[in-house]
Amino acid sequence: MLSCSRSLDAQIINWSPMTSLSLTDDLFFTKTGMNRPSVENAVNDALFGADDGELFLEYRQSESFVWDDGKLRNASFDTTQGFGLRSVSGETTGYAHAVEMDEKAIRRAAETVRAAQAGHSAVMNDVPSRTNRHLYNDANPLLGKSFEEKIQLLQQIDAYIRNRDPRVHQVSVSLAANWQAIQIIRAGGWRVADIRPLVRLSIGVVARDGDRMETGAHGGGGRAEYARFFDPSEWKRMSDEALRIALVNLEAIEAPAGEMTVVVGAGWPAVLLHEAVGHGLEGDFNRKKTSAFSELMGQQIAAAGVTIVDDGTLDQRRGSISIDDEGTPSQCTPLIEDGKLVGYMQDRLNARLMGVRPTGNGRRESFACPPIPRMTNTMMRPGKYSKEEIIASVKKGIYAPGFGGGQVDITSGKFVFSASEAYEIENGILGRPLKGASLVGTGFEALKRISMIGNDTELDPGVGTCGKDGQSVPCGVGQPTMRLEQMTVGGRGG
Numbered sequence: 001m002l003s004c005s006r007s008l009d010a011q012i013i014n015w016s017p018m019t020s021l022s023l024t025d026d027l028f029f030t031k032t033g034m035n036r037p038s039v040e041n042a043v044n045d046a047l048f049g050a051d052d053g054e055l056f057l058e059y060r061q062s063e064s065f066v067w068d069d070g071k072l073r074n075a076s077f078d079t080t081q082g083f084g085l086r087s088v089s090g091e092t093t094g095y096a097h098a099v100e101m102d103e104k105a106i107r108r109a110a111e112t113v114r115a116a117q118a119g120h121s122a123v124m125n126d127v128p129s130r131t132n133r134h135l136y137n138d139a140n141p142l143l144g145k146s147f148e149e150k151i152q153l154l155q156q157i158d159a160y161i162r163n164r165d166p167r168v169h170q171v172s173v174s175l176a177a178n179w180q181a182i183q184i185i186r187a188g189g190w191r192v193a194d195i196r197p198l199v200r201l202s203i204g205v206v207a208r209d210g211d212r213m214e215t216g217a218h219g220g221g222g223r224a225e226y227a228r229f230f231d232p233s234e235w236k237r238m239s240d241e242a243l244r245i246a247l248v249n250l251e252a253i254e255a256p257a258g259e260m261t262v263v264v265g266a267g268w269p270a271v272l273l274h275e276a277v278g279h280g281l282e283g284d285f286n287r288k289k290t291s292a293f294s295e296l297m298g299q300q301i302a303a304a305g306v307t308i309v310d311d312g313t314l315d316q317r318r319g320s321i322s323i324d325d326e327g328t329p330s331q332c333t334p335l336i337e338d339g340k341l342v343g344y345m346q347d348r349l350n351a352r353l354m355g356v357r358p359t360g361n362g363r364r365e366s367f368a369c370p371p372i373p374r375m376t377n378t379m380m381r382p383g384k385y386s387k388e389e390i391i392a393s394v395k396k397g398i399y400a401p402g403f404g405g406g407q408v409d410i411t412s413g414k415f416v417f418s419a420s421e422a423y424e425i426e427n428g429i430l431g432r433p434l435k436g437a438s439l440v441g442t443g444f445e446a447l448k449r450i451s452m453i454g455n456d457t458e459l460d461p462g463v464g465t466c467g468k469d470g471q472s473v474p475c476g477v478g479q480p481t482m483r484l485e486q487m488t489v490g491g492r493g494g
Contacts, residue, residue: 020193023138024183028057032101039106040189043085046110047187049117052088052348054326055106055185058367062178063142067154069170075147082367087113088349097368128192128348128358131329135313135320136223138195141177145226150175153230161205161239165247169208176200177226184327192327198222198318198474200463201229203238207246214252214435216245217420221462222316238461245402245421248433255422255437255491261394262439262487263425265401266387267458270477273308274378275408276415276443279468281310281335281343282361282373283350285410292413292443293341302339302447305383309334310345312360312376318462319377319476326362326371333359335378336447347373365471372469379478383453387481390452392428398437398489399423399430413443416490438490446484454481 029036039055047053059081066074083106084097094116096109158171176199183193200221206213218241220228228234264272285291293301302308312330314320321330326348334342346354347362350373363374391399399422406417418438424431459478466475 020195024181024193038103042106042110043185044187050087050089053086056084057183059181064176067173084367085109087116089117092116095370128328135322136316140179141197141199141225167207170206172204174202194322203242205242205246207250214249216242218242219463222318224316252433252435255434257491259486261397262484263399266456266481268460269403270479272417274477278375278378283344283346284373286344287350287354296341300339301341303450304339306339307381308336310378317377317476318474324360324362325364328358328360330360345373363473369471375475377476382455382457382480385452385454390483394425397425416440436491440488449485450482451485452483456480
């Protein structure tokens with residue numbers, strides 16, 4: 001049985017505990033001088049006769065620090081605010097956005113989006129259900145630590161790594177956070193709000209031995225405050241891992257090329273599933289029949305035992321959202337169950353046109369972008385084997401516990417992914433580290449060639465960002481160790 005978890009100044013704002021609606025009312029109406037009933041009337045006028053639509057109000061504060069080669073290379077702080085007004089009629093979307101937070105700008109936007117309703121008569125879609133669930137607190141992560149303390153953290157990490165090994169050639173550390181407040185208003189005065197913190201620490205190491213240089217990277221993040229990163233045991237753990245990968249790669253030999261068994265590690269390597277499979281299971285690609293998985297609902301598309309879900313309800317995870325950017329509560333959405341395709345990720349527009357319910361996957365990068373179906377935390381459920389059993393079962397192949405970049409064609413499902421860390425397997429024993437290994441195939445091939453699934457499901461450390469249609473949103477991935485048969489490996493070794 002499938003299991004599912006469930007114009008303002010640039011001064012940093014510190015909010016006292018209030019409900020999200022009360023907090024955002026203060027931000028979007030009290031502080032801007034907008035009259036809420038007047039704004040609601042403008043929304044009613046804009047959406048009269050439409051199938052769907054909403055006013056999306058956003059305020060965001062963000063900061064970023066980059067330490068590279070022993071110096072502070074960049075320190076930035078930014079405040080953005082604005083609104084996006086959308087009207088949906090059939091498949092047609094009218095969208096207008098602006099940075100001005102005033103009623104006149106919203107009225108002008110209403111005149112623009114009403115053009116999408118020309119000649120159209122419809123009954124407004126039901127509004128999203130409400131939820132009291134909140135997956136993260138309202139605290140602003142930009143507060144609590146001073147500028148000097150943040151710079152000192154970067155310096156400590158740099159010094160710690162350089163003192164660990166004489167082969168360390170360069171260290172790069174970045175610390176970033178943002179705090180996003182949103183409110184969504186629909187026709188009839190329906191409103192919902194969310195406050196979203198987000199932090200990330202990324203560490204990169206370049207190790208050098210003679211003329212050879214190799215890299216390693218690690219990090220972490222989520223919807224919380226900075227406190228975790230200032231714990232020495234935590235940042236030292238991340239630093240050690242980035243250094244370990246760099247030193248492993250310094251000893252790596254060229255990866256072999258050919259068709260072979262591949263064991264993919266737990267956690268972050270699920271980025272392969274995210275790209276090669278996840279995007280193909282988003283509603284818009286399937287409604288338009290441009291996905292390799294279109295019209296396969298209920299069919300066996302993966303090996304028995306493969307179960308994949310998209311779960312936006314995990315506490316403080318990078319990809320989690322209490323509500324999506326249309327106001328629909330997030331949920332755990334079954335996608336593949338025991339190898340069969342059972343669901344797609346849906347926003348409201350594509351769900352309506354496909355005759356199904358939205359799944360809380362309508363996401364947007366900012367107020368300047370309309371929502372589209374996007375992943376949250378996409379993961380494979382565990383199987384019955386230990387990692388050691390899976391590796392021991394392989395006579396000859398490679399083990400890839402880390403992946404870097406890749407490319408995917410949604411229509412065909414073809415992908416190419418490079419391994420950031422890999423090892424040869426000979427007679428069930430891990431051998432020499434490999435460099436230059438890449439995994440080539442299609443989402444269909446990868447799913448059907450899974451022969452063993454581990455019992456060690458892990459989530460990524462909280463560093464993922466997903467791009468689609470020019471929009472970027474934070475996301476998460478996870479999976480257990482798994483064995484794939486007869487996969488094509490690209491490499492330059494013999």
